[in-house]
Amino acid sequence: MKLKRRDIIVYTGLAGILAGALGVLLIVGPRWLTPPASEVAPPPTAPATARKIRARLLYVSEDGLHLSPVEQEVPYGEGAMEQARQIIEAQVAPPQAPLVSAIPPGTRVRTVFLTQKGEAYVDLSAELRANHPGGTANEILTAYTLVSALTMNIPAIKGVQILVDGKEIDTLAGHLDLRRPLEQDGRWISQ
Amino acid sequence: MYLLGPLLLASAVSGQAPTTGASLTILSREGRRPLPVVDVQGHQMAGLDDLSNLFQLTIREDSAANAVTVSYKTRTVVLTPDQSLASMSGGRLISLPAPLTRQGRRWLVPVEFISRALAPMYDTRVEFRPASRLVVVGDVRVPRITAQYEDSGGTLRITFEITPKAAPVITQDQNRLLLRVEADALDALFPPPPSQNGVMTAIRAVEPNTIVIELGPRFASYRTSTPVSSGAAAAIAIDLVTTAAPVAAAPVASVPEPPAVPATPLPVFGAPRPSIRTIVIDAGHGGDDPGVKGASGLTEKDVTLAVARRLRSTIENRLGIRVLMTRDDDARIDADARVSMANNNKADLFVSLHANGSPRPSARGAAIFSLGLDKVEEDARRQSQANREVLPVYGGGSREFSLVEWELAQASHIEESTAFAALVEQRLKDTAGLAAVSIVTAPMRSLAGANMPAISFEMGYLSNPEDEKLLRSAEFQNGIALAVTDAIVALRDRLDHGQAVPAAQ
Numbered sequence: 096m097k098l099k100r101r102d103i104i105v106y107t108g109l110a111g112i113l114a115g116a117l118g119v120l121l122i123v124g125p126r127w128l129t130p131p132a133s134e135v136a137p138p139p140t141a142p143a144t145a146r147k148i149r150a151r152l153l154y155v156s157e158d159g160l161h162l163s164p165v166e167q168e169v170p171y172g173e174g175a176m177e178q179a180r181q182i183i184e185a186q187v188a189p190p191q192a193p194l195v196s197a198i199p200p201g202t203r204v205r206t207v208f209l210t211q212k213g214e215a216y217v218d219l220s221a222e223l224r225a226n227h228p229g230g231t232a233n234e235i236l237t238a239y240t241l242v243s244a245l246t247m248n249i250p251a252i253k254g255v256q257i258l259v260d261g262k263e264i265d266t267l268a269g270h271l272d273l274r275r276p277l278e279q280d281g282r283w284i285s286q
Numbered sequence: 287m288y289l290l291g292p293l294l295l296a297s298a299v300s301g302q303a304p305t306t307g308a309s310l311t312i313l314s315r316e317g318r319r320p321l322p323v324v325d326v327q328g329h330q331m332a333g334l335d336d337l338s339n340l341f342q343l344t345i346r347e348d349s350a351a352n353a354v355t356v357s358y359k360t361r362t363v364v365l366t367p368d369q370s371l372a373s374m375s376g377g378r379l380i381s382l383p384a385p386l387t388r389q390g391r392r393w394l395v396p397v398e399f400i401s402r403a404l405a406p407m408y409d410t411r412v413e414f415r416p417a418s419r420l421v422v423v424g425d426v427r428v429p430r431i432t433a434q435y436e437d438s439g440g441t442l443r444i445t446f447e448i449t450p451k452a453a454p455v456i457t458q459d460q461n462r463l464l465l466r467v468e469a470d471a472l473d474a475l476f477p478p479p480p481s482q483n484g485v486m487t488a489i490r491a492v493e494p495n496t497i498v499i500e501l502g503p504r505f506a507s508y509r510t511s512t513p514v515s516s517g518a519a520a521a522i523a524i525d526l527v528t529t530a531a532p533v534a535a536a537p538v539a540s541v542p543e544p545p546a547v548p549a550t551p552l553p554v555f556g557a558p559r560p561s562i563r564t565i566v567i568d569a570g571h572g573g574d575d576p577g578v579k580g581a582s583g584l585t586e587k588d589v590t591l592a593v594a595r596r597l598r599s600t601i602e603n604r605l606g607i608r609v610l611m612t613r614d615d616d617a618r619i620d621a622d623a624r625v626s627m628a629n630n631n632k633a634d635l636f637v638s639l640h641a642n643g644s645p646r647p648s649a650r651g652a653a654i655f656s657l658g659l660d661k662v663e664e665d666a667r668r669q670s671q672a673n674r675e676v677l678p679v680y681g682g683g684s685r686e687f688s689l690v691e692w693e694l695a696q697a698s699h700i701e702e703s704t705a706f707a708a709l710v711e712q713r714l715k716d717t718a719g720l721a722a723v724s725i726v727t728a729p730m731r732s733l734a735g736a737n738m739p740a741i742s743f744e745m746g747y748l749s750n751p752e753d754e755k756l757l758r759s760a761e762f763q764n765g766i767a768l769a770v771t772d773a774i775v776a777l778r779d780r781l782d783h784g785q786a787v788p789a790a791q
Contacts, residue, residue: 158377159649159749195645229571229586230578230643231655231744235728265731269571269621270640270742272731285377 146171148178150248152186153240153284154194160232161285162240164247165194175251180207183217186244197236199226205261213253214276215245221260229268238271239283246279254278310397310414312340313471314423318493321421323397329384331394341404341412345393354386354393361407365395372403381725401712406722413715417776418473427452429467430772431474431497432779433489442485442526444499447604449772451520454497456510463508463524465497472497475779485526504528519604561781562774564608565601566628568638568732569594570742573618578643580754587616589757590639593745596767597637604771605778625735629695635706635777636740637770638732641757643749650750651722654710655742656703657696657734658727695737702739702777709776710743713769719756720746739777743770 148171151164169185172178184204190196201222208216227237242255254276257264264273309320310332319340323330334345334356344357353366362375365386372380380403384396400421401414413422415430422428429448436443446465448454454465474491484504492498509525569590571577577586591613598609610631612624628636642653696703707725714723733740745766746753756762 155645156377157646157648159644159646159747161377197645228578228643228645228749229576230747230749231640231653231728231730231742232649232747233578233643233645233749236645265621269575269577270730270732272729272734274731275729277729282371282379 150182150185153243154190155197155236156285158285162197162236162243162283163285175249176207176209179209179215179245179249179252180204182244182248183207183241186240187219197233197240199223199228199237201226209252213251215252215255216258217241217245217255218258218261223259224264224267227268231270234267234271235283237267238273238277239280242277242279243284308419310419310421312421312423313426313428315426324389324394326384326387326389326394330397331384331387332397332399334393334395337404341408356403358407359409363403363407374403374407378722378724381727398708401715405715414712415473417779418475420473426470428471428473429469431467431472431491432775433476435477435480437480437483440528442480442483443523444486444526445521445523447519447521449519453520454522456524458508461501461505463499463501465499467495467497469495471495485528501526562607562634562778564610564631564633565635565637565774566610566612566631566633567594567597568612568624568636570638570640572613572616575618578641578748580748581751582754584748584754584758586641586748589641589745589748591616593639593763593766596763597770600767600771601774605774621732622735624732629735629737633738635774636733636736636738638740638742640742640744642744642747644747647750649747650753651724652714652720652746653723653744654707654725655730655744656707656725656727656740657700657730659697659700695735696733696740699737699739703741706739706773706777707741709773710741710770713772717762717765717769719762
């Protein structure tokens with residue numbers, strides 16, 4: 096009987112310890128499992144300590160025929176390639192009203208890389224084409240949004256090739272030739 | 287509307303120009319005025335001082351900004367000496383074939399400035415007609431008149447085409463036939479009469495509205511008929527019958543009864559072959575690729591096919607040129623297959639029809655795209671010029687073809703393509719309802735492989751409700767078809783008469 100009583104006490108103790116450990120896991124665990132927010136893409140309301148640069152991002156002008164540069168804060172990136180990625184991330188993000196973006200909704204950045212010749216390869220998700228509304232002007236504005244966002248902010252970049260799901264594409268919707276890198280073209284930028 | 291006095295003074299000053307070219311003629315309610323033109327490095331240029339006097343423009347030179355601002359009322363266009371682009375108020379850019387140039391104390395601009403910058407900002411209509419060197423200002427009736435000859439031995443048929451429609455009154459005055467057209471002036475371009483025909487020695491337009499046909503010693507009688515009449519153009523044929531012909535006994539001036547058995551016109555020996563014999567019309571998109579969709583449901587693939595069919599009918603009826611369509615139903619066609627059709631049929635012109643779309647519904651108007659090259663492609667283009675071969679073509683004869691990479695096929699036709707784009711732009715200015723018309727060069731995928739002059743024509747914005755309404759209307763679609771057909775006539779006239787096609791950019 097004594098043994099049994101002792102067993103009960105031991106089991107009760109073990110159960111208490113287990114319950115306590117479970118409680119700790121449930122309350123504190125999520126914080127361990129989720130990495131700190133600063134290690135992922137910083138949200139717009141990142142702490143004031145996160146380093147930023149001011150970059151000119153491109154949005155569709157009132158006339159619907161040109162792109163207007165708008166200065167915005169963009170997270171700092173270490174090196175040209177990382178900075179290029181941060182700029183494209185900011186450019187592809189849905190704009191705040193009343194700005195209008197020529198990037199189709201739902202488009203995500205897969206990767207951005209640079210070559211030694213000063214060409215940037217911007218690899219975007221399939222939504223860039225799937226959600227594109229079509230039309231030559233639309234295509235020109237979409238393509239030169241990406242081209243201008245990089246060439247206007249990073250002087251080392253001379254041309255931009257757009258990829259979709261890692262592959263080269265002919266066009267976005269049948270008009271503008273995207274088989275080669277596009278250079279900056281000031282005709283599409285409103286003064 | 288404008289002043290003549292200062293023009294004479296300005297003309298005297300313009301003696302410093304290196305080469306004085308033929309003047310343009312300004313036609314308005316006030317009469318005819320010359321606009322002196324000088325040739326600078328192959329470009330025809332007019333003085334801003336002359337234009338200022340004629341059109342009441344204000345010229346302001348900003349030496350700090352290295353720019354010249356041309357103003358008319360509240361509208362402006364800014365030109366810079368080293369750029370062929372000009373910036374208009376409202377943010378629109380226009381291209382010119384040459385930059386603003388200084389000549390002594392004068393500023394010169396290419397004559398295309400008149401149609402591309404002056405016309406859009408002017409209160410009344412300003413229409414530049416390069417072929418006849420006319421600038422039509424305001425509400426004056428100046429129909430275009432062309433003539434073609436068919437010599438069948440006993441009869442010389444002269445077919446006049448008059449656009450817009452007007453019926454001439456024909457009278458005989460001894461050894462001349464006079465055609466009086468109800469108009470303020472005539473925009474007439476006549477090829478020289480066939481040599482040694484004996485019934486007609488000369489043809490010319492006499493101010494203000496009469497065409498004079500000088501009759502030769504073999505002339506016996508004449509007949510008139512209206513063989514073709516389509517769209518906005520009127521056609522009238524005059525048969526000049528010779529004394530030796532079997533029908534010489536026909537009564538003089540037996541109007542307008544056509545012959546019971548029409549004589550089959552015989553080809554004129556040694557006549558030059560027409561430069562445009564086959565045209566490919568490409569209705570953009572199709573099948574599961576609808577293109578742009580308008581707010582009220584009109585799709586780009588449907589409107590391009592509708593206009594393509596109207597354009598085919600207009601060209602076939604008016605010009606008798608072979609027309610091929612890349613699609614005549616709702617089918618998806620690969621971009622390269624469209625251009626292949628034009629290349630394989632050795633077409634002389636490729637017209638791709640599209641409707642535009644913008645993220646903002648405010649964008650309106652038409653745009654004519656031709657291929658623009660980057661530096662790498664420009665180098666390749668120069669290389670392609672050397673590699674040419676003569677091959678037989680549809681309808682007999684031959685044509686010179688470039689043996690170049692598919693991707694660079696269009697590179698050697700860029701000047702003709704941009705010139706044709708400018709012709710379409712000019713004709714479209716008359717199309718009712720279009721808010722703006724511009725010509726643009728860009729790396730267009732659909733044009734890169736075309737081995738002939740080629741344009742991609744955006745007829746309006748389906749993202750704009752007013753443009754969508756226009757694009758849906760049969761009247762507007764017919765207007766587009768007529769404007770493009772007029773531009774084809776102008777291009778053909780230039781090529782047939784051996785005139786160099788001026789580069790539009």
